[in-house]
Amino acid sequence: MGGEGSFIAQAHRQAAGLDGRFELVCGAFSRDLQNNLRTGSHLGLAQSRCYSTWQLMLEAERALPAEQRMELLVIVTPNHLHAPVASEALAAGFHVFSEKPAALNLAELRALKNVLDTSAGLYGLAHTYLGYPMVWQAREMVRSGVIGAVRKVLVEYPQGWLSQDVAGQGNKQAEWRGQPALSGLGGCIGDIGTHAFSLAEFVADQAVTHLCATLGVHIEGRQLDDDAAMLFKMEQGASGVLIASQVCAGEENPLSIRVYGDKGGLEWRQEQPASLIHRALDQPLRILRSGTGQPWLCEAATQRMRLPAGHPEGYLEAMANLYGDFAKAIRSEVTGNTAPGVPGIEIGLRGMAFIETAIASHNSNAKWTPLECSV
Amino acid sequence: MGGEGSFIAQAHRQAAGLDGRFELVCGAFSRDLQNNLRTGSHLGLAQSRCYSTWQLMLEAERALPAEQRMELLVIVTPNHLHAPVASEALAAGFHVFSEKPAALNLAELRALKNVLDTSAGLYGLAHTYLGYPMVWQAREMVRSGVIGAVRKVLVEYPQGWLSQDVAGQGNKQAEWRGQPALSGLGGCIGDIGTHAFSLAEFVADQAVTHLCATLGVHIEGRQLDDDAAMLFKMEQGASGVLIASQVCAGEENPLSIRVYGDKGGLEWRQEQPASLIHRALDQPLRILRSGTGQPWLCEAATQRMRLPAGHPEGYLEAMANLYGDFAKAIRSEVTGNTAPGVPGIEIGLRGMAFIETAIASHNSNAKWTPLECSV
Amino acid sequence: MGGEGSFIAQAHRQAAGLDGRFELVCGAFSRDLQNNLRTGSHLGLAQSRCYSTWQLMLEAERALPAEQRMELLVIVTPNHLHAPVASEALAAGFHVFSEKPAALNLAELRALKNVLDTSAGLYGLAHTYLGYPMVWQAREMVRSGVIGAVRKVLVEYPQGWLSQDVAGQGNKQAEWRGQPALSGLGGCIGDIGTHAFSLAEFVADQAVTHLCATLGVHIEGRQLDDDAAMLFKMEQGASGVLIASQVCAGEENPLSIRVYGDKGGLEWRQEQPASLIHRALDQPLRILRSGTGQPWLCEAATQRMRLPAGHPEGYLEAMANLYGDFAKAIRSEVTGNTAPGVPGIEIGLRGMAFIETAIASHNSNAKWTPLECSV
Amino acid sequence: MGGEGSFIAQAHRQAAGLDGRFELVCGAFSRDLQNNLRTGSHLGLAQSRCYSTWQLMLEAERALPAEQRMELLVIVTPNHLHAPVASEALAAGFHVFSEKPAALNLAELRALKNVLDTSAGLYGLAHTYLGYPMVWQAREMVRSGVIGAVRKVLVEYPQGWLSQDVAGQGNKQAEWRGQPALSGLGGCIGDIGTHAFSLAEFVADQAVTHLCATLGVHIEGRQLDDDAAMLFKMEQGASGVLIASQVCAGEENPLSIRVYGDKGGLEWRQEQPASLIHRALDQPLRILRSGTGQPWLCEAATQRMRLPAGHPEGYLEAMANLYGDFAKAIRSEVTGNTAPGVPGIEIGLRGMAFIETAIASHNSNAKWTPLECSV
Structure with missing residues (x-):
């Protein structure tokens, strides 16, 4: 998970917290070491799980025992990183929830799909409006x-x-x-x-x-x-x-x-x-x-x-619905590429x-x- | 004026009445003689000014003294009559307020414009929404x-x-x-x-x-x-x-x-x-x-x-604005084709x-x- | 009918015109002679029927042949005149459409009702919102x-x-x-x-x-x-x-x-x-x-x-409904105090x-x- | 914290999760033992911290080291328990966030205020609409x-x-x-x-x-x-x-x-x-x-x-604002009865x-x- 200071990263943390089925356990928030640690600390994470790069995060988390390991990687970087991070994470055995677009172009996206088709992970896209x-x-x-x-x-x-x-x-x-x-x-x-x-x-x-x-x-x-x-x-x-x-x-x-x-x-x-x-x-x-x-x-x-009725629910609730569906799919061990209810x-x-x-x-x-x- | 029983003919009568500057003095409401007389009578017209055709109306009204004569002809027929009636009426010296479209096609419309350019009458189109x-x-x-x-x-x-x-x-x-x-x-x-x-x-x-x-x-x-x-x-x-x-x-x-x-x-x-x-x-x-x-x-x-503010005005008021502007133009003897404020x-x-x-x-x-x- | 320059007098004229069943035939618009004539002239009335007081109007109109005579008196003065004018007009045989309130107080209103009960005229109150x-x-x-x-x-x-x-x-x-x-x-x-x-x-x-x-x-x-x-x-x-x-x-x-x-x-x-x-x-x-x-x-x-539907009607249309109902009642020679549909x-x-x-x-x-x- | 299955208890958990500053660590969800454990387990709590009564919870949590101990007690029971639970919790050194009303009557409420005035805890009331x-x-x-x-x-x-x-x-x-x-x-x-x-x-x-x-x-x-x-x-x-x-x-x-x-x-x-x-x-x-x-x-x-703007926030966001303000007050060691921004x-x-x-x-x-x- 990335994106310190960004609107969309905060929205994801709030939506996941609202849904309550996921807990933030680690992150690669910034390539700046101090910034990264500060952000992680602010979010209540152990220093050891605030990684300076997403590559390090994938490697280190993969090495953890299954019950401690990150379950779902949330990608909230600028667009050009969406597909590379998602591909690596899926290949490494993680589920991936990515901000849209899935990739920079169709070619990159097809390559990502190939990885997804051969991995065990589920892949979701934060088309939040489809959560309303x-x-x-x-x-x-x-x-x-x-x-x-x-x-x-x-x-x-x-x-x-x-x-x-x-x-x-x-x-x-x-x-x-x-x-x-x-x-x-x-x-x-x-x-x-x-x-x-x-x-x-x-x-x-x-x-x-x-x-x-x-x-x-x-x-x-x-x-x-x-x-x-x-x-x-x-x-x-x-x-x-x-x-x-x-x-x-x-x-x-x-x-x-x-x-x-x-x-x-x-x-x-x-x-x-x-x-x-x-x-x-x-x-x-x-x-x-x-x-x-x-x-x-x-x-x-x-x-x-x-x-x-009459108690307004909004954008974060819509996104929380995607998190909820993703969690249910993971926990019920859904097979295939996509968590039902989550745009794939x-x-x-x-x-x-x-x-x-x-x-x-x-x-x-x-x-x-x-x-x-x-x- | 035509269009017995039609929504738009009634709207015109109501809008003109609301504005209050024009009074209905004659009409050719239907080719059916009885229908025509009945409608005119219902509207309080003298039988002598309920004409069985628009051609007769133009002819007869033209023959009247200026102070009795119809001032403005309102055309609320189906579209194919708009240009023919308007052309004849303008040529006969009347002002014309026509339902849209002005004609069936561009060729017919250009011909109408030629008549208009050489007549003394003003020509307006009931683009009512431009009266709001x-x-x-x-x-x-x-x-x-x-x-x-x-x-x-x-x-x-x-x-x-x-x-x-x-x-x-x-x-x-x-x-x-x-x-x-x-x-x-x-x-x-x-x-x-x-x-x-x-x-x-x-x-x-x-x-x-x-x-x-x-x-x-x-x-x-x-x-x-x-x-x-x-x-x-x-x-x-x-x-x-x-x-x-x-x-x-x-x-x-x-x-x-x-x-x-x-x-x-x-x-x-x-x-x-x-x-x-x-x-x-x-x-x-x-x-x-x-x-x-x-x-x-x-x-x-x-x-x-x-x-x-807060006293709703609507569609008829918008149309009445066109009638009001038309009347002001006629009474102030505006020259040119168009009454200011009225779509032309x-x-x-x-x-x-x-x-x-x-x-x-x-x-x-x-x-x-x-x-x-x-x- | 009174009320030169007033919002409500104009609204009444517009509403009656919109409905189209009544025509303005006379008025007492102002105690100022010139003002009164000017207003009447502006409204297209003959000078002879622009009266300098409402008393003169009642008297003169009453003397006219039935088919020329004012049919309905509309009272749009300040409140203190509502009941006196209405009482006299009813007593003189006219129908009355009065702005609200009907009178300055209950005592005056009861007196008005007594006149109404013994007159042949219909009495209506411009509770316009009840016309929607x-x-x-x-x-x-x-x-x-x-x-x-x-x-x-x-x-x-x-x-x-x-x-x-x-x-x-x-x-x-x-x-x-x-x-x-x-x-x-x-x-x-x-x-x-x-x-x-x-x-x-x-x-x-x-x-x-x-x-x-x-x-x-x-x-x-x-x-x-x-x-x-x-x-x-x-x-x-x-x-x-x-x-x-x-x-x-x-x-x-x-x-x-x-x-x-x-x-x-x-x-x-x-x-x-x-x-x-x-x-x-x-x-x-x-x-x-x-x-x-x-x-x-x-x-x-x-x-x-x-x-x-979708062609907005508003306040004047609501008031016009009262005029329409009043006209229908008069022409169908309704008996009793009130025109059906008109607040009485x-x-x-x-x-x-x-x-x-x-x-x-x-x-x-x-x-x-x-x-x-x-x- | 109580209230299994209740709308308001879930709303509190979602709002706190959305805000992200508090984590659910324990609860007394039901007097029914199995129900209580099931609820706690569903919420990811250790069995040892799913208490069968709120009294037991206060006692046990009080005995824990400060850094593990419950920080804020949220009361989402029916009204008659609000004041008793709040008083005991405050007396035991906990902060309290209570559903409204604060008590069943003024007398009970004044007694609660006396406890509050002599305790170190902060007290807040879930007047959620004041969080908008x-x-x-x-x-x-x-x-x-x-x-x-x-x-x-x-x-x-x-x-x-x-x-x-x-x-x-x-x-x-x-x-x-x-x-x-x-x-x-x-x-x-x-x-x-x-x-x-x-x-x-x-x-x-x-x-x-x-x-x-x-x-x-x-x-x-x-x-x-x-x-x-x-x-x-x-x-x-x-x-x-x-x-x-x-x-x-x-x-x-x-x-x-x-x-x-x-x-x-x-x-x-x-x-x-x-x-x-x-x-x-x-x-x-x-x-x-x-x-x-x-x-x-x-x-x-x-x-x-x-x-x-344009990304709707609603009722849970308003409640989350109260949680956020409560957390900030606790962490900045605000003194007095009330967390600034939280209805007290x-x-x-x-x-x-x-x-x-x-x-x-x-x-x-x-x-x-x-x-x-x-x-």
Whole structure:
């Protein structure tokens, strides 16, 4: 586990703590020796298990008795390290929970998948938004035909935090995300476009087959896209629109999805995650609300809730759901690549194919570019 | 004036009555003689001024003394009559307020414009959404630089009323709108796509130059599109997305626009027309609320309001604003084609160019199709 | 009809025009001769029917042939004239539509009722909020038992416009409203408390029997209350809370009501009048939306709507509904005091009893003061 | 720590885990031996530290070396045990974090305070809603005069879960809460009325001095109130209304507060805890949104946030804030009764005085009952 001082590393520690099934036992927090020790000490770790590099950590932990050994490695580094660390850790026999993207590109990702296929470890990706209970409720309602055959999928993720040159002003998050070598080929399209894309495929329960994308860069000198919009087609005939942007000035984090079928529609907004709006042709609008103990909610949703309706649960709770599912899978000795309920390598592969296809489409004069994802 | 029993004809009468500057004095409500007289009588008209055809009406009214004569002809027929009636009426010396579209196609529209250019009458188009005060407020804030240089325009108009085969089930509105000969080339793209398009150009205060569109038809046998989505580029460098659909099952009439510049963004939603959300990079979110007497609202907005904040004004009030502006222009003997504040022939031309370009783009494999609108 | 330059007089003219069943034929707009003529001329009236006093108007109109004569007198003066004008007009054979309150006090109101009982005219009160369609929908759902036996009624009307000494700063509305001789015994309690009270009795469909009220004055020198809060009991066992205030700084006009029974609850908010929230114990939250053509809405609601869902209707449309009902009653020669659908003298009586009881309760050390309303 | 299977016990474990500063080391989860061991084992505890009674736990933990010993006792039992356990634990040298209420009545609470005053331990009460960041932001804005002198406080907490006889249907939460011997004198007034009361005093930053209350019982055989409403006065001249109910059928947990001063008003709603609405007389409505890194938020608020704006934080995060503050106080060896930032015994005392005064007021025919709270 890494990432001292980073928002996402803290979020992972808080989410895991909230879930309560994992305990932090070791870490490689910084290549700076003092920093590393200080961080570990602050987190209550023994000095001996605060490693100066992730390689040392893998080696040393592997040597420990099974009952003491690190069980799950959480990767919260910049993107370029995701695949190398994950591959080594899986090869060394650890389970891996990685921040997204799974790798810098499809080639690297396929190599990682090869390691995963031959290792005993489980692999999960922190597509946190897929941990929200009402996202599962929406997917279940699509699957069970409540809204009929899906026709339209409108998914968007407009942020505003890159409206100005924040990287040039010292924002660490923006800095490494702006460097292709650390971040990968996609800027906005990779950072948040993949969240929108995965949410669309997850809820609509079908794959995107074609994209028509345009990307934008709005700050002089910025190397990666900060804005994306695209039309898309899905395998069962639905069409859709995906908007992802980091220059929608003033927007916070309003990832949202609307799915319409021939009988009704669903709407979910991440900033108000407890509400799932259900419109139907033959009855008034309904709002299904998150909260335990409501018989009209599906089991997949209910088991991802902790509190009665009206007690807000949020982003950390969604991430904690991924931790909980990961722990249950490990403890019940699930076989295969993926912990049920936790986004796995396939979502990583499709996300990477999405990024590469969106860029290809942007660079093409043809309207439609197929999204192929042969593993 | 026509359209007995139609939603839009009633809306026009109510809006004009609300504004109070025009009085209904005559009409050609139906080709059925009895129906025509009955309607006129119900509306308090003298039998002598309930005409069986619009041609007779123009002729007879023209023969009346100026102070008795019809001043403004309101056209609320199906689309195919808009241009013929308007042309004749203008040629006969009347002012014309027409439901949109101005014509069935660009050729017909250009011919209408030629008549208009040589007539003394004013011509207005019932782009009602451009009568909302907070739309003017948004445009003014864009113009005055409050949100900086415009980068992104997201405009959408998702309805659900054509999710099923309502034309086949006897819905009159759907019936004629589904027939190209009566409705024109565009279905959804014409009926509501043009509203979204005009709103985008109006608020962002710049023209769309290129489209990349895809249209859809979702009911077997339906002849015109019921769904549209497109990417677009604007003349000053902004890019955008336009969504218009009539198969978003369960949606009512949530036309909305979001415009983002390098300093902030604006959001307006027609179903809650009193609120204009203003996000900025350097201050908390603000909601400007419609209502008289608020010094932070611009004059163009305030003069379109009747009531103090918290007393909802809606669709009819927006349309009444167009009637009010039309009346003021007539009474102050404005010259030129258009009554200030009322959408005019140019908006009709751009809307028609939009429809034709969207269809061309849909039928093209090229990503971008230029939107040209030489008059 | 009076009230040049006043917000409420304009609102009445706009609402009547929107409805379209009445035409303005005469008026007594100002005691200033020139002002009166100017206003009438601006409204398109003949000089001969712009009267310098309401007394002259009654006299002159009465002398006209029936088919030319004023049909309905609309009273939009300050409160102290409501009852005198109404009494004379009724006695002179006219129908009367009066701004609320019906009179300055209960004694005056009872006298007015005596006139009404012996006249042929109909009498209506502009309790505009009772013209909203979803208010009728709520009442119907209460009546038909959808939410079970009513237990709780929470009604509130917090405004902010008297937070400062606006009367002292020249606000005309605030000026006369602040003078007991012109306004009556109640300030806030009369001006808006009665709206909240009437809404509560109307929707809960039962009478308030006891109050426990406290009133407040928040500006030095202000003579009438600007703030009120009270507990209340209703005749069928429900209890409730009523809040009315004009010092809730920054609030616009958010009159709202929530009614809870043993099976569910309803919530309506005037600033978003198209939505009626229905909560139930055994199903997800529903939002019933205003708009024609929805079979789950009751007829009383639907007949008060003009437009399909998603086309906002507001305050003027609600008032126009009262005009429409008044016109229908006159033309169908309804007998009795009241036009069906239009709030009548009984609502005026209860409102006045409410004001007097609230003041008595405020001045009492006893917890509960009975609200009696023997006519 | 107790409370196997209970919602609130799990919430405490999750919140403490989220915060990450405390680790669960022991517990007395059930008087049933097997149940107790099973729970402890499930939570990863050594059998030796799963105690069959809280008395045994105190004794045994006290005997451990300081560095192993339990640091903070969390009391999540039914109400009647709160004070006895807290007193013993404090006397034994432990810090105590207790669910509210602090005791069954004022007498018991004063006795507890005596113990606290002579012990070295810190005492905190889980008034979780006071852990929300935007509640601190609101209080800070009141304190710094942003809304001027406070005039009105409207606080409400309408729930619906006791609309039916759920205790009779086997709901454990409802069962013990319905028994005065376990729950105390107040039903709804104690369970949630105190939350509303504490929030009002906290945000308005002044004490309530007088109440005029009415309580209700809506189910045959129910022993404690399920509904309360009251008017109140505050020490600096503000007046207010408090509504707390558990028979507002269909409501979830919408605790809310509105505070109005002579310059503006604030509104916060627990179900959307990230938004603080600020209305002012001289500018448009603003919504301050929770989220790190916003310079216009006060430090007290920002330090209670974990995530950037748009990443929802909720109820567990609010409770985790109390755990975090408690841990910081312990580790920095704060002296006195209370951990800064954690609601302490004074809030417990005022809450208990509130319950007793509300009941006295309900039973009185006098309008106003003073709320006195001499310790």
